[in-house]
Amino acid sequence: MNNFINLINKNSFLKNIFQKKNNIKIFKIITLSINSILLVWLHFSVFGWHFSTKTKKQNLQKYSKTLKVAMTNSSIPNTFKATNQKNAIKATNGEYIAGFDIDLIKDVAERLEYNLEIHVFDFAGVLTSLEQGTVDLAITTLSITDQRKENFIVSKAYTQTSTSMVVRKKDDRFKEIVENKKIEYKEFCQKLKEKGAPQKPIKFVTVTSTAAIKMIEDEITNKDDIKSHVKKNNELTSPPACFQDVLQGKSDIFVIDSYLARCACQKEDDLVYFDMTSDDSKYSVCPQGLGIFLPKGEKEIRSLKLKEKMDKILCDLKLVTKDENQSLQDIIDLKEKRKNLTKDNDKYKQIDNQIKKIESESEARLKTVFDNHKDMLSKSTTWHQIKETFPSYLEGLKTTLILAIDGLIIGFLFATSYTLIKNSQSHNKIILNINKGTTYFLDTLFFILKGIPVAAQAMLVFYGIGYLCKDLFEIKRLYAGLFVLVLNSLANITVILMQNIKFLDKGQIEAAHSLGMNQKQVFFSIIFPQALKRSVPFIIQQFITNIKDSSFFAIIGIAELSWQAQSNMGSTFNPILPFVTISCFYLIIISITNLLNKIFTKNILHK
Numbered sequence: 001m002n003n004f005i006n007l008i009n010k011n012s013f014l015k016n017i018f019q020k021k022n023n024i025k026i027f028k029i030i031t032l033s034i035n036s037i038l039l040v041w042l043h044f045s046v047f048g049w050h051f052s053t054k055t056k057k058q059n060l061q062k063y064s065k066t067l068k069v070a071m072t073n074s075s076i077p078n079t080f081k082a083t084n085q086k087n088a089i090k091a092t093n094g095e096y097i098a099g100f101d102i103d104l105i106k107d108v109a110e111r112l113e114y115n116l117e118i119h120v121f122d123f124a125g126v127l128t129s130l131e132q133g134t135v136d137l138a139i140t141t142l143s144i145t146d147q148r149k150e151n152f153i154v155s156k157a158y159t160q161t162s163t164s165m166v167v168r169k170k171d172d173r174f175k176e177i178v179e180n181k182k183i184e185y186k187e188f189c190q191k192l193k194e195k196g197a198p199q200k201p202i203k204f205v206t207v208t209s210t211a212a213i214k215m216i217e218d219e220i221t222n223k224d225d226i227k228s229h230v231k232k233n234n235e236l237t238s239p240p241a242c243f244q245d246v247l248q249g250k251s252d253i254f255v256i257d258s259y260l261a262r263c264a265c266q267k268e269d270d271l272v273y274f275d276m277t278s279d280d281s282k283y284s285v286c287p288q289g290l291g292i293f294l295p296k297g298e299k300e301i302r303s304l305k306l307k308e309k310m311d312k313i314l315c316d317l318k319l320v321t322k323d324e325n326q327s328l329q330d331i332i333d334l335k336e337k338r339k340n341l342t343k344d345n346d347k348y349k350q351i352d353n354q355i356k357k358i359e360s361e362s363e364a365r366l367k368t369v370f371d372n373h374k375d376m377l378s379k380s381t382t383w384h385q386i387k388e389t390f391p392s393y394l395e396g397l398k399t400t401l402i403l404a405i406d407g408l409i410i411g412f413l414f415a416t417s418y419t420l421i422k423n424s425q426s427h428n429k430i431i432l433n434i435n436k437g438t439t440y441f442l443d444t445l446f447f448i449l450k451g452i453p454v455a456a457q458a459m460l461v462f463y464g465i466g467y468l469c470k471d472l473f474e475i476k477r478l479y480a481g482l483f484v485l486v487l488n489s490l491a492n493i494t495v496i497l498m499q500n501i502k503f504l505d506k507g508q509i510e511a512a513h514s515l516g517m518n519q520k521q522v523f524f525s526i527i528f529p530q531a532l533k534r535s536v537p538f539i540i541q542q543f544i545t546n547i548k549d550s551s552f553f554a555i556i557g558i559a560e561l562s563w564q565a566q567s568n569m570g571s572t573f574n575p576i577l578p579f580v581t582i583s584c585f586y587l588i589i590i591s592i593t594n595l596l597n598k599i600f601t602k603n604i605l606h607k
Contacts, residue, residue: 455555
């Protein structure tokens with residue numbers, strides 16, 4: 001009993017730990033421990049998952065060779081982000097990609113005895129990665145054109161989609177055409193002239209970097225007799241953005257291939273479409289069909305051999321046929337031959353039958369995609385979309401936090417080191433020259449960083465450095481983004497530290513010198529600790545800046561929050577909900593950070 005009384009008296013250990021001073025220490029220790037555990041878990045869930053998945057993938061690989069394939073995740077039904085892992089392939093960024101093109105390239109890789117490695121980009125990024133030779137091929141609703149044939153090696157066309165015009169259901173100008181489901185090009189031009197007016201032209205829109213742009217400009221908006229009745233709006237970066245543009249009345253017609261038009265109108269009741277037909281391929285968004293693209297340059301010899309093998313496989317898959325001389329003929333070759341024959345000609349009937357067989361095979365493959373992904377390719381409620389896509393935002397949140405936190409920590413460590421170097425005093429000429437060289441280099445770097453937007457920096461690092469160093473190593477997208485944030489954090493935190501050092505009370509420094517302290521002691525004991533203390537609120541603000549800047553990394557395919565929003569927009573055709581969702585995530589993160597900033601400011605600066 002006496003021992004118990006002694007345990008709780010005013011001098012006892014238990015009494016002391018509940019005193020205010022010890023409370024603060026214990027709270028700090030617990031907070032630091034929890035944050036450390038969360039940080040370790042966050043790193044393991046992103047980086048640890050990546051390496052464990054990579055090892056697991058290597059162990060499960062069926063063949064010794066790997067085929068790196070570039071594609072988008074927003075070209076329904078050819079390539080799209082799938083919530084169902086069945087009948088889909090996992091990409092390098094963790095997303096599951098499915099669709100017509102995925103099923104096709106899976107069959108091709110199997111027959112070539114290659115493993116598949118899917119790299120997801122936006123549409124422009126697909127062609128850029130191919131030009132730089134960082135991937136082996138690209139397949140993602142890529143229309144074959146003469147210009148693209150000059151830049152790339154292209155397979156035989158594996159299918160040809162017709163040209164479709166997506167319009168608002170309530171737009172009465174196109175009611176008659178929609179009811180008929182199709183219209184011939186010349187008749188369509190006449191309708192445009194009748195329905196459009198110089199004061200209120202019919203506005204066209206399409207996706208950037210697609211073959212539809214040239215067709216609209218050459219054959220519609222610049223056609224002498226109708227150009228005053230029509231107008232081409234600026235291209236948009238994705239099909240969902242174009243669909244929304246039409247729905248909102250900013251554009252009247254979205255020119256796209258029939259596969260995508262069919263999917264969009266199944267998911268959106270207020271949109272309808274009709275096909276524009278013509279025997280002349282120049283009036284088509286897919287004039288020479290869809291093909292598999294391979295790089296030229298250093299990989300040209302390998303690409304040519306691969307193309308030859310793939311063309312034979314396309315023939316085996318009944319998407320390409322052979323003529324009487326055993327030469328491979330795709331659907332475009334057959335249509336060109338048929339065009340020069342009369343319908344009563346036996347040769348015409350033979351070729352027409354071959355075309356129908358290829359179209360039938362393509363339709364069967366397309367039906368398989370629709371059957372396997374009914375939930376994805378049919379209209380869904382807002383709640384269902386939230387339920388299906390929410391897990392992807394959590395994955396994106398992890399990546400966003402990792403980029404922001406690691407960029408801040410590593411940038412802070414480098415900024416601290418640079419500040420020490422810049423303020424160091426030494427009489428050794430070698431050390432002085434090293435310090436001057438380092439200072440000059442970093443000052444130049446800071447100047448460059450201030451003048452170049454973060455999105456451009458990410459492109460330069462990933463594509464520029466990636467291309468220059470492709471023979472030495474492969475730069476990962478996540479590391480490219482992290483590198484950019486580290487550099488920007490280094491620049492900003494260094495400026496903050498140097499400014500706080502500059503405006504310190506000179507009286508303290510003079511007093512320290514009068515007490516006999518040398519320059520080094522003064523800096524480490526008085527100047528730097530106070531500058532660091534005053535910089536804490538600004539360093540926390542840098543974390544917020546990193547969170548916002550990480551949203552630009554969707555441009556190089558990093559699967560952070562804004563990338564997840566764009567890919568979910570592509571799979572749901574809802575351009576509003578994904579960005580409302582990530583806006584909520586950003587607001588929550590920044591609100592919590594601002595709250596912590598206030599607490600730190602109160603407890604550190606005003607202590």
